Amino acid sequence: MPPPHPLLGDVVRRAVPDTARVLMDGVEVEIDVDAVIVGDLVVVRPGAPVPLDGIVTTGHAAIVGRSPTGRWMPLERGVGDAVAAGAVVVGSDLVVRITADGAASRSR
Numbered sequence: 001m002p003p004p005h006p007l008l009g010d011v012v013r014r015a016v017p018d019t020a021r022v023l024m025d026g027v028e029v030e031i032d033v034d035a036v037i038v039g040d041l042v043v044v045r046p047g048a049p050v051p052l053d054g055i056v057t058t059g060h061a062a063i064v065g066r067s068p069t070g071r072w073m074p075l076e077r078g079v080g081d082a083v084a085a086g087a088v089v090v091g092s093d094l095v096v097r098i099t100a101d102g103a104a105s106r107s108r
Helices: 008-013 102-106
Strands: 019-024 027-032 041-044 054-058 061-066 072-077 094-098
Antiparallel strands (some): 019 027, 019 041, 041 094, 054 094
């Protein structure tokens, strides 16, 4: 696989959405990302960016996100793995338990 384009990180960082699909009593409800609180479960569909930092609770998918070296590249994520705000889901749906509010997630 060719290395990712150097500007990919800038594109992904700008991809943090304004809304999130939060699971409330088993139903997906789209709310403003600033209303999401730590501990909420958020559904992230393929092609969509992760709205806030969190841990995958359901699903397994490739994402375009920050690697441990700081480069933005395709990464495999599944249950128990951390995902960062702005990472784009490429495979299947993920359910993410939010671990940081909007200010903390966007400060990177």
